[in-house]
């Protein structure tokens with residue numbers, strides 16, 4: 001080591017502030033945001049499983065929390081995030097094969113992801129209320 | 135050699151030559167997560183409004199319990215790699231970065247063990 005420092009000020013990935021905001025950019029960011037939200041959201045299914053393992057009182061307790069307005073809102077957000085991230089991830093997997101990387105395709109993919117995730121989530125919640133009991 | 139800078143020494147050697155395994159596992163867990171998501175959503179729909187005994191019986195059935203263990207392990211593995219990527223992308227201070235990376239591992243292992251423990255307890259407990 002000669003003590004020579006490498007040049008500083010090299011760009012660090014990712015630098016978000018320098019790009020024009022486009023729809024595809026937004027959807028890319030949303031994939032990461034949903035991933036991070038799902039990360040902490042995993043607390044919910046794990047807590048629910050633990051409640052089932054612990055006994056009927058805990059089961060009723062956790063279920064009653066999930067059944068409140070706030071609980072339903074969180075579950076709705078969680079399901080939307082999961083479905084959106086799944087579709088967005090599917091898009092990534094298609095890109096990994098080298099397909100769909102042209103500008104027209106990425107625009108279509110971005111739109112399909114958001115339209116698909118909203119419709120699927122609404123469909124799931126229609127099923128939830130059609131099955132009643134919640 | 136004496137006069138070469140650290141940067142000069144590594145130039146031309148290419149990247150770190152490791153890391154593709156992480157990328158690969160991220161893809162494998164992504165693919166595995168797709169059917170598991172359908173399973174999780176389907177199970178949730180089935181369990182809407184179910185009472186305690188029904189939920190227990192469902193979770194402990196021969197096919198459901200192992201599948202749920204898969205959900206827990208695959209989802210957590212995938213999200214742990216993903217969060218590590220987010221941390222190294224945005225957290226530049228070494229102290230905060232290492233603290234976050236340690237938290238990431240502890241959070242994942244804690245949730246994973248708790249989830250698997252719960253599923254096994256439901257399956258084997260009386």
Ligand code: HEM
Nearest residue numbers: 032035036038039086089090092164167168171213216217
């Ligand atoms: C349901 C099926 C899923 C698929 C197909 C999927 C797919 C993917 C893919 C392909 C990536 C990499 C994105 C990139 O290279 O930039 C990714 C990142 C990530 N995923 Fe998933 N994922 C799924 C479920 C989940 C779940 C359930 C969680 C959390 C519990 C999760 C958390 C994350 C996180 C935190 C990242 C990192 C975000 C990023 O680097 O931008 N994923 N996912």
